[in-house]
Amino acid sequence: MNDLLNGPKCKSCGGSVRISEAEIRRLLEEMQLSESDMISETDYNSRLSICRACEHLEYNTTCSFCGCLVAIRAWIAEKHCPKPGFPKW
Numbered sequence: 162m163n164d165l166l167n168g169p170k171c172k173s174c175g176g177s178v179r180i181s182e183a184e185i186r187r188l189l190e191e192m193q194l195s196e197s198d199m200i201s202e203t204d205y206n207s208r209l210s211i212c213r214a215c216e217h218l219e220y221n222t223t224c225s226f227c228g229c230l231v232a233i234r235a236w237i238a239e240k241h242c243p244k245p246g247f248p249k250w
């Protein structure tokens with residue numbers, strides 16, 4: 162099994178907190194976002210870089226404030242970093 166899919170389990174659902182690139186693509190497709198719902202790849206990579214350096218990122222996948230998978234949240238134009246008072250993006 163891919164190492165990305167091993168590791169800690171979600172406290173709520175018991176699923177793995179790791180997620181593959183293919184799973185991210187599948188989830189984004191299911192959300193049926195339009196182009197205007199999403200940011201550019203450059204901006205997406207910028208957001209993800211901030212998350213990867215953030216002390217509030219858990220398991221290298223999940224924001225500890227909202228419980229979101231940042232690899233998905235960061236694509237969505239209307240979303241922002243949920244850090245209270247000091248959003249990072």
Ligand code: SF4
Pocket residue numbers: 211212213215216217218223224225226231241242243244248249250
């Ligand atoms: S969304 Fe904000 S608080 Fe959450 S991991 Fe990313 S930078 Fe950190």
